[in-house]
Amino acid sequence: MMKMLVAAAILVVLITIIVLLVKSTKNRLKLLNIKLKEADSNINLYLQKKKTTLDNIIKIIIDLKKDEGLFDDFSNDTKKEKNTFVLHSVLNKYYSKLSKLLLDDEELSKNSDILEHLINLKNNEEELIGSIKFYNDSVVDYNGLIKTFPHKVFAKVKSLDNKDFYNNEKEELFDILK
Numbered sequence: 789m790m791k792m793l794v795a796a797a798i799l800v801v802l803i804t805i806i807v808l809l810v811k812s813t814k815n816r817l818k819l820l821n822i823k824l825k826e827a828d829s830n831i832n833l834y835l836q837k838k839k840t841t842l843d844n845i846i847k848i849i850i851d852l853k854k855d856e857g858l859f860d861d862f863s864n865d866t867k868k869e870k871n872t873f874v875l876h877s878v879l880n881k882y883y884s885k886l887s888k889l890l891l892d893d894e895e896l897s898k899n900s901d902i903l904e905h906l907i908n909l910k911n912n913e914e915e916l917i918g919s920i921k922f923y924n925d926s927v928v929d930y931n932g933l934i935k936t937f938p939h940k941v942f943a944k945v946k947s948l949d950n951k952d953f954y955n956n957e958k959e960e961l962f963d964i965l966k
Contacts, residue, residue, distance in 0.1 A: 813942045820930040824951065827923035828872065831954075834916035835875050839866050841909045842882055848901050849886075854893060858885045876920075876954060883909075920954045927951045 843866075846859045865878045890897045890906075897903075931950045934943035942948075 809938045810942065813939045816933060817930075817939070817942070817946075817948070820926055820933065823926040824923065824930065827919055827926060830919040831876070831916065831923060832872050834912055834919055835872055835879060837912045838879050838883075838909065838916060839875070841905050841912060842879060842886065845886060845902055845905045845909070846882075848899065848905075849889070849896060852896070852899070854889070854896055856889070858889060873952065873954065880955075924953050927953055 843862065846855065846862055849855045850859065859882065862882055865882070866875065870878065890902075933939045934948050934950070
């Protein structure tokens with residue numbers, strides 16, 4: 789009888805531990821998903837601001853007839869149906885083109901309207917980079933969590949996959965210098 793009570797107590801303790809582990813795993817994954825959604829929402833907001841600001845600068849450049857056809861596809865390339873990863877990459881491509889054009893054309897780089905938009909663009913870019921860093925850090929935590937026991941079991945049951953990162957900022961800066 790005593791052996792059965794001990795066995796029952798051990799079984800209750802094991803079940804309690806398993807339940808606590810599952811709840812803990814579920815809560816940690818929920819928290820990381822909330823962080824990822826928040827960061828993604830912020831990134832989307834900053835990308836839309838970046839798109840609008842670049843569009844305003846490009847309109848000024850076109851009005852001044854200084855665009856040299858560099859921005860002909862800007863509207864088509866930045867349509868809303870693209871996901872934030874693609875939009876981020878496309879906007880960086882046009883930001884790079886704009887930077888090169890401004891470096892090559894002294895008149896454009898001194899235009900007060902363009903300078904005002906560039907200040908807004910710089911401030912937005914700092915916020916965007918911060919949001920991307922927060923997102924990427926959360927992805928590191930999330931991807932690491934779903935690969936470790938006992939979280940891996942829960943991730944398998946829920947069919948959770950690794951999340952993608954935003955491009956490495958150093959990589960993008962290298963592209964600008966090309």
